[in-house]
């Protein structure tokens with residue numbers, strides 16, 4: 362693997378990370394209301410037209426020749442792909458809404474990529490695999506139940522509104538899980554681990570909710 366070719370731009374924004382962790386402790390932005398999933402805008406969210414950038418302050422630049430995706434853990438067929446191999450897989454396009462825990466929602470984002478279902482069919486998780494852990498090039502991690510990763514609207518996306526996903530938004534490849542808050546949609550995805558045990562990720566160990574359903578307003582861990 363040509364990991365030497367991956368450059369990290371920026372510096373970890375420790376103050377920003379600390380203040381978000383404090384927000385979680387204080388329960389900032391919580392309305393205390395659930396909304397039925399039939400309601401398009403989840404409680405406490407406001408619609409935006411732009412697309413904000415959120416990260417830890419570090420944005421990896423991954424040249425396509427150095428890009429790899431590894432899928433491993435509790436699967437029958439651990440697999441890794443180079444860029445051209447991955448983009449040769451069957452493609453799916455999908456239009457979804459984004460709901461960020463910082464209370465913005467963006468409607469009608471058109472994604473193209475490989476569906477999680479197609480990927481799952483290739484690697485064949487073992488029966489014991491119940492959790493999926495995403496590992497990114499910027500060292501970010503996040504976790505979802507396998508049942509949610511296997512949702513029909515989950516994508517490994519390389520394009521947004523018919524353009525390649527920009528570096529700041531997680532290109533070359535990011536995860537898109539529309540039914541959960543956007544922190545679960547890992548940018549710059551490098552490795553997908555199928556696991557028997559759950560492994561709370563970067564924000565989940567800093568007070569964010571382990572599951573993150575926007576319609577039940579699961580912004581933060583109740584114990585935090």
Ligand SMILES: Nc1nc2c(c(=O)[nH]1)N[C@H]1C(S)=C(S)[C@@H](COP(=O)(O)O)O[C@H]1N2
Pocket residue numbers: 412413414415416417418461462497498499501529530531543544545546547548549550
């Ligand atoms: N690798 C990685 N993925 C990440 C993050 C990150 O810092 N690193 N931030 C998460 C958060 S908190 C959000 S809201 C979305 C932001 O995606 P965007 O910058 O494209 O809006 O990415 C999520 N995925």
Ligand SMILES: [Mo]
Pocket residue numbers: 415461462463543544
């Ligand atoms: Mo977020």
